[in-house]
Amino acid sequence: MPKLNLNRVKHCPLFSDAERYEKVPTALEPNYTESKHKLCPSAGLTEKHLARRWQVLESMTNKDVLLDSFTLGHYHEYANNIEHFIGTVNIPVGVAGPLRINGLHANNDYLIPLATTEAALVASYNRGAKLITAAGGVSTLLINEGVSRTPVFSFPSLSQAAQFVSWVVTQYDIFRQVAESTTQHGKLKDINVNLEGNHVYLVFEYLTGDACGQNMVTIATHKIFHHILDFSPVSPIDAFLEGNLSGDKKANAHTLRSVRGKKVSADITIPASLVKKHLGTTPDSMVKFGKMNTVGGLLSGSIGINAHYANALSALYIACGQDAACVAESAIGITRFDLDSNGDLYASVTLPNIMVGTVGGGTGLPTQKACLDILGLHGNGKAKALAEVVAALCLAGELSIVGAFCADHFSRAHQKLARKKYA
Structure with missing residues (x-):
């Protein structure tokens, strides 16, 4: 190896240590033992x-x-x-609530199990839930549903790709029959075509009933995929079951405007007196905080604007047998605070990618089912309500954490709850 000149190394800890640098060739070699x-x-x-x-x-x-x-x-x-x-x-499980929800599907006072090792998390959501309940509850509305899988096909030229697309758009009814032959609960909802040069991306979007549905849509699309390979009048050079347009387990800008899983909005108007009582701050301060943090999010390249959806999502998903990796796409959305004409606080959240189910996956495992039972949301007919609960819970968390920053309580709460005291 060349001799390391430490005078030239300023910003890389690895190469600022000459002794460690000398070990690189042998340390990084393949080991076949x-x-x-x-x-x-x-x-x-x-x-x-x-x-x-x-x-x-x-x-x-x-x-x-x-x-x-x-x-x-x-x-x-x-x-x-x-x-x-x-x-x-x-994993330790705590309970937050009651959280009053006035929704189309979720309409009750809910006790919400949260699995986490992060001190202060359950306390924060409990505080937000108490505030919401005192203000009469949060309104929730499931707006849209859909889970997608997106195969991609490559052709010799744009012309042949266009011929393929002209055939695909005539096949919707056949594709639907092929897909639905693999599942009793899944329904092919829509097909979207994306043409990029000689590549064609097909977005197959499904309704998945009360299951989260990722395996369901994969199996259904796999059968369509092979039907296409068998019957397409134009043969692709290459084809793959997933072309990375689905947003599966990754944050993406596309689904911020559309849907992956379930799209839910939730809102509430909270009197200034309750904001002061429960959060120790004012609606005006929270609105100013929201505006400045929106700019901060834009400067950082954030997809959507929120304070910490991921905390609520990961804790609820783990407790209730959901796919925890789906927090990657579920944790994008928009939180907004405004003042109404009375000086009270209007707060809303919109989450377009809530990936939850109440059947299948991990929902039937003993402890996970017990947590869904606390919510009263295990089994068929409950997934839409669970999605509305998720949105309401996220709003509770946004109110609590923003209130903590505005009242300068954020650090104090973590120091009080997260630092062990030894005798």
Whole structure:
């Protein structure tokens, strides 16, 4: 390696250490020696394979912590949710509420289970819920639904891509029959065509009933995909089931205006007296904070504007058996504060990508079902209500955290609740 001139290295910690720099060639080389760790993979979940995996792991950690008596008594229930199973992780669950929701689908006072290891989180959402309930409840409205999968096709030229598109637009009814032959609950809602040079992206959008539906739409679109390959009058050079237009597990600007999962708006008008009582600040201060932070979000390149949707989403998703990775797309949206003519606070949130279900996935696992039961939202016919609860919860969190910043309580709350005190 060339000799390192430390006088020229100012901003890279790695290369400011000459001794560490000298180790780079050998440290980063491929290593082809056989691993000393040999686990026992298996597609299914059997007691035999579980025991064999723990033969490797038991010297590394306390088996009884991950494979406690409850988990061992219910391990067979996890068979459709995980591979190479070794146990469960216990996450603390708190409850916030009651949160009064006046929605088209969610209309009740809800106690909301939240799973988190972040101190102050449940307390913050509980404070927002108390404020909302004191103000008569939050209005919620599910606006749109749809989950998509987006295959992509490549052709030799733009001309042939255009011929392919002219055929695709005549096939909607056939595609719908093909898709719906794979599911009792999914319905093909729409097809959108995006032509980019000699590439064609097809957006298949579905209604998925009370399931979150990601596996459902993947299986349905896979069958359409192969129908297209078999019957298209123009053969693609390359084709892939996903072309990255779906927004699956990633923040994206497109769905800010459309939908992925369920799109919900929620709003409330809160008297200034209640803002002062519960948050220790004023509507005027919260509106000013919102305006300045909107500019800050634009400067940072944020998709949408919100304070911390991800906190509510991750805690609720984990507690209630949702796909936690979907927080990536669910946590975009718009929070807005305004003053009304009386000087009271108008607050609203719009979340276009709430990915939740009340059947399937992890919703039937023992502790996750228990959390949905607290909400009264496990099973068929409950997914739309759950989406409205999610939006209401996010609004509660926005009110609480913005109020904390405006009253200069944010740091104090975390210092009080998140710092352990030792005798």
